[in-house]
Amino acid sequence: MMGRGLLGIEDLDRDDIEKILDTAIKMKEIGERDVKKVPTLRGRTIINLFFEPSTRTRTSFEIAGKRLSADVVNFSPSSSSLTKSESILDTAKTLDAMDPDAVVIRHKVSGVPKRIADELDAPVINAGDGAHEHPTQALLDMMTVLEEKGRLDGLTVTIIGDIAHSRVARSNIYGFRKMGAEVRVAGPPTMLPSCIESLGVKAFTSLREALDGADVVMALRIQTERLSGAAFPTVREYSSTFGLDRQKLRFAKDDAIVMHPGPVNRGVELSHDLTDRRPSVILDQVRNGVALRMAVLYLLAGRRKPAA
Amino acid sequence: MANDDAGSARNARAHPNAAAHSESLLLDDGAIRRALMRIAHEIVEKNEDLSRLYLVGIPNGGVPLAKQLAANLREIASVDALIGVLDTTLYRDDLVSSGARPRLRRTEMPSSVDERVVILVDDVASTGRTIRAAMDALMDFGRPRGVQVAALVDRGHRELPIKIDYVGKNVPTQRGDRVAMRGPDEALEVVLLRNAHAPAAKAKGAEGAA
Secondary structure, X not given: OOOOOEOOHHHOOHHHHXXXXXXXXXXXXXXXXOOOOOOOOOOOEEEEEEOOOOHHHHHHHHHHHXXXXXXXXXXXXXXXXXXXXXXXXHHHXXXXXXXXXXXXXXXXXXXXXXXXXXXXXXXXEEEEEOOOEOHHHHHHHHHHHHHHHOOOOOOEEEEEOOHHHOHHHHHHHHHHHHOOOEEEEEOOHHHOOOOHHHHOOEEEOOHHHHHOOOOEEEEOOOOHHHHOOOOOOOHHHHHHHHXXXXXXXXXXXXXXXXXXXXXXXXXXXXXXXXXXXXXXXXXXXXHXXXXXXXXXXXXXXXXXXXXX | OOXXXXXXXXXXXXXHHHHHEEEEEEEOHHHHHHHHHXXXXXHXXXXXXXXXXXXXXXXXXHHHHHHHHHHHHHHHHOOOOEEEXXXXXXXXXXXXXXXXXXXXXXXXXXXXXXXXXXXXXXXXXXXXXXXXHHHHHHHOOOOOOEEEEEEEEEOOOOOOOOOOOEEEEEOOOOOOOEEEEEOOOOOOEEEEEEEOXXXXXXXXXXXHHO
8 A cells, every 4th residue: 555655666556556657647748738837736845855866867856846836855965975874864854844745765775765754754755775666667667558558467578687786677576567467577697686586577588588479678777887897797798688679679579669767878778779769668758757756746745644 | 526426426326325315316318418408509699709619628527518518519500619628636725735635537628728718617516616726727728718617507605706607507405415417428417415314514625626
């Protein structure tokens, strides 16, 4: 059940996900208007608290909040000075005293949004924590697939890349599984956690097998900064084995779509040509991201802890 | 929400406690058709330039009614009025700080309302708060030349200075009553639901949406 905040897809049930996706699809119409603004969250304050640099997600949340007429404040403390849990909680308490109606948090350490949520009256929305979860990314991915395919139930979704370090993969695995899709993961053995199949997915080290019959192919960004070259010998080798191009895509279904959470390392996870054109839907994902985050803010902003 | 009419009304009847509600038919399918035809004639009478008409249905109930009004206008005056759908949820004044948020309905405004005469169409008019919200929403789509309101049933209890220009039927009600339209998948009908045990006990949210 969706509580007061959104910390991870793991906490949601199918009804919660359906409600969020349905709301997001309705919200999309606002972005197509001449005047892209509704008064729903007028007088409410949303704090974007990004301990880890992120232009795309932060901007998406900022636009989403502003389209709902909320006041959006960006707060980006340098992550180096705020890694100790004491100072994070101090930050949380300071924020709470400012009386926000929602706090959006990104942190490089798993579990920090949860820890902060325990301290705050305001609902907390996880915008990515370590290798744990990135729930709004998974929700916008599900929204994009739903728009493209008309359903999620019964689809086959193949996620390619560094599954072990990817919060996007984890949230998408939870989400698509809950919605009745089959999820496969593929990558070099060093990037596949040994226990990954306990999440109900099939793991492949052969891209060809992983793509066979797939409706949706999702390539993850290779975090070269996070791996420092330990997981695979060279970027070129990764690219030739697991990088997606039109040739390899032929193993998937004829009408398969290609997704990527961005930003794409062109020529590494996806060929140039596939990055820019259908069947890739990368810019639709970005567009849907704003509507999806509007939906989450609409459903959550202003919900407070019940008075003790 | 008073506007999630059809489903709730059906549920109320199927519910084990249904005996607690008394239900009376206000308008059957034929009466609704006659009312919509009369309203179409009134629209023709009142508006000089029929080419500017833009019928905007408020979901859910207003949408099939707007479509039927447009068909009637085509029949009696050979006018092709624009048709739109406008959800008012995000403009409501009762989105309180806690509790579940109401489900959104679709909005489809195929063209700008600039220089158009917009007729907002709803199934049940009451407090006027939905119409107020609809007018605010409408202004985000341009500057209409005029705005008029049509409602199949006006049940009174106005809380805002809003006038309904075209009324299918005026129905005196108690505050705790519910008026619901069923359809359009089956025959249209409008019923009055009265809770026998607690006539005045009605959530504020439900009133506000009417």
